[in-house]
Amino acid sequence: MITPFPDSGLYAITDSSRWNGSKLIGAVGQCLNGGARVLQFREKTGEPDIALIRDLLKLCRLHGVPFIVNDDIDLALRVNADGVHLGRHDGDVAQARQRLGARAIIGISCYDLVERALQAERDGANYVAFGAFFPSSTKPGATPVDRNILRRVSLRVPVVAIGGITPDNGRQLLEAGANLLAVIKGIFGQDDPRKAADSYRQLFEPSNDRRKSHHL
Numbered sequence: 001m002i003t004p005f006p007d008s009g010l011y012a013i014t015d016s017s018r019w020n021g022s023k024l025i026g027a028v029g030q031c032l033n034g035g036a037r038v039l040q041f042r043e044k045t046g047e048p049d050i051a052l053i054r055d056l057l058k059l060c061r062l063h064g065v066p067f068i069v070n071d072d073i074d075l076a077l078r079v080n081a082d083g084v085h086l087g088r089h090d091g092d093v094a095q096a097r098q099r100l101g102a103r104a105i106i107g108i109s110c111y112d113l114v115e116r117a118l119q120a121e122r123d124g125a126n127y128v129a130f131g132a133f134f135p136s137s138t139k140p141g142a143t144p145v146d147r148n149i150l151r152r153v154s155l156r157v158p159v160v161a162i163g164g165i166t167p168d169n170g171r172q173l174l175e176a177g178a179n180l181l182a183v184i185k186g187i188f189g190q191d192d193p194r195k196a197a198d199s200y201r202q203l204f205e206p207s208n209d210r211r212k213s214h215h216l
Contacts, residue, residue: 132163
């Protein structure tokens with residue numbers, strides 16, 4: 001059963017540099033309690049721990065939050081994740097759809113490339129991501145992206161913003177047209193992931209919602 005992808009909210013991405021093993025499970029639990037609407041498992045430093053990933057998936061199921069695997073279609077299939085997020089060199093929508101099925105969530109990194117986003121939507125992606133909008137310690141060499149790209153692009157699928165996003169600068173991205181904010185260090189680089197997630201969640205409260213709908 002695929003957990004649907006949300007129209008808006010905090011998109012949390014794991015970071016094992018500070019939290020690993022059972023500590024990561026605890027940190028993810030805190031993050032979900034703080035209001036994250038999506039969780040992406042991202043591991044760039046070694047072989048993935050399948051038992052750990054399955055525990056994280058169970059936790060997401062309990063919270064009704066979709067569990068996305070970064071970069072790896074094979075791993076997403078192996079653990080029965082809700083979907084996969086693909087970068088420039090990780091395969092395409094058609095490959096992921098064939099392997100993961102018609103209902104799987106497929107997200108595409110589009111960097112600063114509007115045409116890539118439009119093509120991803122035509123190919124059947126469930127969401128697209130732009131960034132980095134601000135300097136990021138996770139990807140220090142990422143191409144800087146102007147937030148006005150969010151105003152220029154017209155898509156029917158949700159748009160995720162990523163790259164150095166904080167509770168202080170996130171609002172301007174939502175006002176420009178982003179639907180979700182993807183965050184790594186802003187949550188998992190903090191001592192209290194629940195409190196950190198909640199500070200982002202508040203940006204999506206109705207009293208703070210000055211965003212456009214996602215460009216229907």
